[in-house]
């Protein structure tokens with residue numbers, strides 16, 4: 001494990017998620033992250049969500065956001081809030 005081939009781990013994938021979505025990564029790094037997403041459901045979920053969220057925001061000025069997607073975003077935001085309250089308590 002970890003013999004310098006340096007696949008990205010979950011932390012790095014999540015850290016790079018925004019840059020990845022912005023298309024600002026080198027091709028090599030994109031490949032590594034893509035491969036991690038193929039293998040890691042947790043990160044893929046996060047990635048999907050982030051991509052969806054961007055779409056909602058991008059479409060915010062139009063009036064056409066699918067209800068299911070809007071619902072999913074709202075739920076995720078609520079979960080995040082609860083998580084924060086939980087860690088505070």
Ligand SMILES: [Zn+2]
Pocket residue numbers: 009010011013036040041042043044
């Ligand atoms: Zn992962």
